[in-house]
Amino acid sequence: MGNAELDRFITLVRKQFREEDNGPIIESTDLKTLKEWSSLQTMIIVSEIDKEYNVILDFEDIKKAKNVAELFVIVQTKLN
Secondary structure: OOHHHHHHHHHHHHOOOOHHHHOOOOOOOOHHHOOOOOHHHHHHHHHHHHHHHOOOOOHHHHHHOOOHHHHHHHHHHHHO
16 A cells, blocks of 8 residues: 555545544544534545545445545455
């Protein structure tokens, strides 16, 4: 897993939130603790990941990921 790929993934996730409301979103950020996190936000993230990586995440994938880096690993696992 390259840092450039992780950075690209973080940027994709970051674009879905207003950082001024949440602070910087980094690899250790737990998305579920962000003010904007909701079921709609979950669907938006899943949709953006599908568009960018052609990977469909399910509820369990989102639930398992403790932070952005773990979500990235799940996406990478589903790519292979």
